[in-house]
Amino acid sequence: MQSISKKVVLVGNFGVGKTSLTRRFVFQKFADEYLTTLGVKIDKKIMSLPDLQVNLIIWDIAGEVSQTKVPKSYYLGANGIIYVFDLTRPSTFKHISEDLDYIQQLLPNIPYILAGNKKDLLSEDELKNTISGLPLPCEYLTSAKTGECVEEIFQDLTKKMTNRSA
Amino acid sequence: MSKSHNALLEYQQKYLNQWCQFVLFDHNGNILVSNNSFADLHGYYGTSIYQLNFFLESLQSVIETLEATQNELFFPRMEIPFGEKIGVFDYTIKRIEEDEIYYIWIVEDNTAHNQYLSLVQQERNDTYIENELLQLKTQNQILQEEVEKQTADIQEQKRLIEKQKDDILDSIRYAQRIQQAILPTDKMLEGVIFQTFIFYMPKDIVSGDFYWARKVGSKSVIAVADCTGHGVPGAFMSLVGQNMLERILIEQNLFYPKSILESLDRQMFQLFQNDNRVHDGMDITVVIIDDEQKTITYAGAKRPLYFVRDANFQEIKGAPFAIGGHHLAQGKNFTEFELKIQPNDAFYLFSDGYADQFGGAEDRKFMIRNFKNLLLKIHHLPVAVQQEVLKENLLIWKGDCKQTDDILVVGLKF
Numbered sequence: 001m002q003s004i005s006k007k008v009v010l011v012g013n014f015g016v017g018k019t020s021l022t023r024r025f026v027f028q029k030f031a032d033e034y035l036t037t038l039g040v041k042i043d044k045k046i047m048s049l050p051d052l053q054v055n056l057i058i059w060d061i062a063g064e065v066s067q068t069k070v071p072k073s074y075y076l077g078a079n080g081i082i083y084v085f086d087l088t089r090p091s092t093f094k095h096i097s098e099d100l101d102y103i104q105q106l107l108p109n110i111p112y113i114l115a116g117n118k119k120d121l122l123s124e125d126e127l128k129n130t131i132s133g134l135p136l137p138c139e140y141l142t143s144a145k146t147g148e149c150v151e152e153i154f155q156d157l158t159k160k161m162t163n164r165s166a
Numbered sequence: 167m168s169k170s171h172n173a174l175l176e177y178q179q180k181y182l183n184q185w186c187q188f189v190l191f192d193h194n195g196n197i198l199v200s201n202n203s204f205a206d207l208h209g210y211y212g213t214s215i216y217q218l219n220f221f222l223e224s225l226q227s228v229i230e231t232l233e234a235t236q237n238e239l240f241f242p243r244m245e246i247p248f249g250e251k252i253g254v255f256d257y258t259i260k261r262i263e264e265d266e267i268y269y270i271w272i273v274e275d276n277t278a279h280n281q282y283l284s285l286v287q288q289e290r291n292d293t294y295i296e297n298e299l300l301q302l303k304t305q306n307q308i309l310q311e312e313v314e315k316q317t318a319d320i321q322e323q324k325r326l327i328e329k330q331k332d333d334i335l336d337s338i339r340y341a342q343r344i345q346q347a348i349l350p351t352d353k354m355l356e357g358v359i360f361q362t363f364i365f366y367m368p369k370d371i372v373s374g375d376f377y378w379a380r381k382v383g384s385k386s387v388i389a390v391a392d393c394t395g396h397g398v399p400g401a402f403m404s405l406v407g408q409n410m411l412e413r414i415l416i417e418q419n420l421f422y423p424k425s426i427l428e429s430l431d432r433q434m435f436q437l438f439q440n441d442n443r444v445h446d447g448m449d450i451t452v453v454i455i456d457d458e459q460k461t462i463t464y465a466g467a468k469r470p471l472y473f474v475r476d477a478n479f480q481e482i483k484g485a486p487f488a489i490g491g492h493h494l495a496q497g498k499n500f501t502e503f504e505l506k507i508q509p510n511d512a513f514y515l516f517s518d519g520y521a522d523q524f525g526g527a528e529d530r531k532f533m534i535r536n537f538k539n540l541l542l543k544i545h546h547l548p549v550a551v552q553q554e555v556l557k558e559n560l561l562i563w564k565g566d567c568k569q570t571d572d573i574l575v576v577g578l579k580f
Contacts, residue, residue, distance in 0.1 A: 007224035014291045034295075036288045038254055038280055039243020042220045057224035062243070062287075073241050077228040089298055 003053040006161050007077050008154070011070065011103065012084035013092035014063030017117040020144035021084060022060045025154055030145050037062045040074060047158045054158050065091075067099040072106065080161045081112035082153060087130050087141065088121050097135050111160035115153050119143045173262050174199055177270060187248060187273040191215045192266065195226065204273065205249025215271070221246060221257070222271070229259060229269060237261040243280055253277035254284070338371045338398065345372050345401055348408055350379040358386050359457045360580045363549035365556045367519075367573040374400020375517045375574035378411050384458040385421055387411075390576050391450040392469070392517035394491070399446070400572065406437065407448050407489075423452040423465030424502035427489065431467075431498055434490035447490025451515040455507070455578070462513060463504045471503075472514040472538065474545035479538055511580045512545040519573035520556070525563040531570075532563050549579050 010018040019037050023029050026043045041060045046053055061074050081103055085093040093116070100112065114136060120143040122130065131138070140156075142149040174190050178201060187203040195214040200207040210218060216226045221244065232239070241257040248255060258272040355362060364377060374393040379386065389411060393403035407430070414420050414429045427450065438444040449468035455461070464471045466484020473480050485500045521537040524530065540559060544552045556575055 005223055005226075015295045034292070036284065036291050037245065038284045038287060039245055040241070041245045042224070044220045044223075055223070057220050059224070063291075071240075071242060073239055076239065077225050088302075089295070090302070091298055 001051065001053050003055065004162070005055040005057055006079040006158070007057050007059060008080045008082060008157060008161075009059045009061060009075060009078045010082045010084055011061060011067055011099070012063055013065060013086065013089075016063060016084045016086040016089075016092050017142075017144045018060050018063060018082075018084045021082075021115070021117060021142065021150055021153075022058050024144045024147055024150045026058065028147070030147075032145075045154075047154065049158065049162065052162060054162060056154065056158065066095065067102050075103070075106050078107055078110060080110055080157045081107070082115055082157060083112055084115045084117050084142075087116045087118050087127065090130075090133070093134055100136075111157060113140060113153050113157050113160075114138045115140045115142045115149075117142045117144060119148060120145050171199060173264070173268060173270065174201065177272065185275050189215065189271040189273070191269050191271070193230070193269070195222075198268070204251040204275070225259075232259075232261040232269070234261070234263055237263075243276075243283075248273055251275070254280035335371070341398070341401060342371045345376075345404065348405065349377065354379050355381055355386055355388075357381070358455070359460075360455065360578045361549045362579075363553035363577045365553050365573070365575040365577075367557075367560070367569070369519070369569045369572045370397040372398060372401035373572045373574075374404055375519065375572035376404040376408060377515075377574060377576050378408050380412075380415055382415065382421070384456055386455045386457070387415060387421070387426075387452070388455070388515065388576065388578070389426075389450055389452045390469070390515035390517065390574055391448045392519070392572070392574070393448040394446040403446055403448060406434075407450070410434070421454060422502060423454055423463055424500045426452050427465050427467055427485075427500040428498070431489045431500075438490065445491055447488045449484075449488050449517070451484065453513065453515065453578075460507045461504055462507055463502060465500050465502045467500065469515070469517075472516075472541060473505075474512045474542055475508060475510075477542075477546075479542045481538075507580050509580060510546070512541075513578040514541055514575060515578075516575040517572060519569075519571040520560065520575055523560060523564055523567075523570050523573065525565050525567045529567065532560075545579075549577055552577055552579075 010022060012018055014036060015034060019041065020030060022041070022043055026045045037060060039062055043058045043060070045056050045058065047056055059074060061070060064070050083096065083100060085096065096114065103112070116138045119127065119141045127141070140149045140153045142153060144150060174188050177188055185203060187201060187205065189200045189207065190198045192198055195216045196212055197207055197210050197215050199211070202208070216223045222229070228239070237260060239259045244255045244257050246255070253275050254277050256274045256276050260270050260272070262268040262270060358381065366375070366377070368375065374397070376391055378389045391404065391407050393400045393407060410430055410433045411426070414426050418429060420426050420429055430450070434447055451464070451466045451469040451471055453471065454463045464482055468486065468488045469484050471482045482503050485498065487498050521532050521534045523532045525532065540556070544555050547555070560573065
């Protein structure tokens with residue numbers, strides 16, 4: 001079976017759960033304690049598609065209020081982006097459009113996924129209110145704590161990066 | 167190989183004061199030489215560096231396209247263990263072009279500096295998040311309190327409105343008692359030569375329809391009126407109308423329906439002539455039955471008189487204008503009709519409420535045609551039965567529909 005490597009970069013504000021999502025996806029683990037990422041953590045997980053093995057090399061980079069503060073070298077060679085925000089903190093999704101515009105300037109034509117994390121902390125009504133206030137439609141509402149939709153975002157991005165539907 | 171060694175030595179000299187690992191590899195990624203500061207890579211010489219390290223694996227395409235002009239990449243604060251050494255490293259990848267192209271990967275251990283930075287950043291982030299969440303909580307509390315206050319205000323307003331509604335309804339119910347007390351009783355037509363029924367169904371508590379009757383000597387005067395509107399304004403007009411009829415009969419001694427209507431119209435015109443905002447009035451039927459002469463005299467303002475004689479339905483149309491309203495008193499000419507009464511004659515005086523009632527399968531008006539047919543069908547029955555049939559028929563027709571208008575039908579059976 002053919003094997004390829006794809007670099008995935010998780011971006012977003014600090015404290016939104018990028019490291020937790022990566023840990024949940026790669027190691028199926030979760031910790032409530034928040035430990036800030038200083039620069040970059042890199043992990044690898046193999047995703048198997050029907051005729052292709054994809055080595056996802058996941059760059060979990062330190063969160064910043066604005067993505068322009070992230071060293072540009074972190075984005076080099078990226079094949080896909082997961083933009084993570086915290087559903088409980090409006091400041092983390094206020095600038096999604098500007099951040100995505102900036103990233104798309106650096107990395108034109110690469111797929112990205114929006115993930116609203118910490119779904120487990122909101123009630124149904126709160127969630128409905130939050131979704132209605134998002135500046136862009138969000139496909140995935142995730143919880144690194146419960147694992148909800150975590151596998152799905154990486155699977156979807158892998159398909160998009162390899163142009164495969166299954 | 168000596169050239170690559172030289173290159174390595176050159177960089178070692180440059181970074182002499184720092185603890186660094188240098189790894190030199192060729193354009194195919196094969197490890198050529200390393201100084202082994204953090205890890206001994208001797209065993210990997212000649213193998214691909216891209217297979218050994220996630221970081222470089224994900225950057226292979228970028229490294230391979232480094233050019234002489236842009237020949238250096240810098241990656242600060244990489245939190246990736248190097249061999250068995252755990253720490254926070256700064257990476258530099260540099261392209262070296264001599265006889266051949268080499269790449270040198272310089273790994274600087276800045277863990278101590280970065281640990282301090284990490285503490286500062288952790289505190290900054292914790293404080294920021296804590297403040298933001300606190301601010302949101304406060305905002306939500308303020309919002310919650312505002313909602314609670316507004317809810318309490320609305321409840322209070324609702325309570326006030328309900329009380330006002332109750333007060334108004336109490337007043338109207340009391341007014342209903344007054345209106346009912348003013349309506350004629352059976353005693354007023356005692357000893358007459360005919361039987362009567364009155365089917366009276368106001369739309370609201372008080373009504374704009376009214377009936378009025380007086381017996382003076384051998385003459386019985388009966389009127390059925392439909393005042394403009396319904397409810398409270400209609401009820402006020404009905405009081406005005408009844409009062410005027412009373413005065414016409416007692417003070418003016420007018421015993422001709424035509425004269426009664428003309429007098430009514432004059433009084434109504436005079437009453438409202440100083441206020442051009444009031445255009446109200448009434449449609450009315452007046453009949454005078456003379457027991458001695460066995461006659462019935464009729465005049466109507468926009469209301470007809472129906473009667474059934476020998477099983478034939480007949481109608482006498484009234485004048486085409488109402489009492490009061492926009493028309494000037496001088497311009498109205500009411501007509502009077504006199505009939506000899508025959509045994510078993512049935513006469514009907516009524517407002518337009520019965521025929522205008524919406525209902526039935528198609529939610530339409532009952533219509534005058536059906537009303538006439540119904541009266542023809544029941545005219546021979548005792549008056550109490552006629553009244554009951556009219557009521558039952560109306561309730562069935564109306565079904566769940568709201569009552570459209572005040573309803574009044576007065577039947578006289580000889």
